[in-house]
Amino acid sequence: xxxxxxxxxxxxxxxxxxxxxxxxxxxxxxxxxxxxxxxxxxxxxxxxxxxxxxxxxxxxxxxxxxxxxxxxxxxxxxxxxxxxxxxxxxx
Numbered sequence: 001x002x003x004x005x006x007x008x009x010x011x012x013x014x015x016x017x018x019x020x021x022x023x024x025x026x027x028x029x030x031x032x033x034x035x036x037x038x039x040x041x042x043x044x045x046x047x048x049x050x051x052x053x054x055x056x057x058x059x060x061x062x063x064x065x066x067x068x069x070x071x072x073x074x075x076x077x078x079x080x081x082x083x084x085x086x087x088x089x090x091x
Contacts, residue, residue: 003041007057007068009033011048012078019079 010033017026037043046059055075057068
């Protein structure tokens with residue numbers, strides 16, 4: 001899996017896990033992608049921040065600080081899809 005794909009997948013599931021605190025599957029999936037980032041891509045740090053339109057992922061690989069940006073709407077699409085599907089909602 002390419003680094004950019006792993007970071008995007010991590011970001012999407014992080015957004016889901018934060019919005020759905022009782023969703024154990026989302027939490028486990030977030031940990032899975034964090035493991036991929038650490039073990040397969042040797043990232044030592046990674047975090048997400050956002051502004052009005054973009055989500056910025058700041059990460060450290062090989063001792064170098066880097067940043068990757070994703071459109072905020074794209075990053076939140078998985079949560080939107082989950083929330084719009086009655087199968088995944090307890091209401």
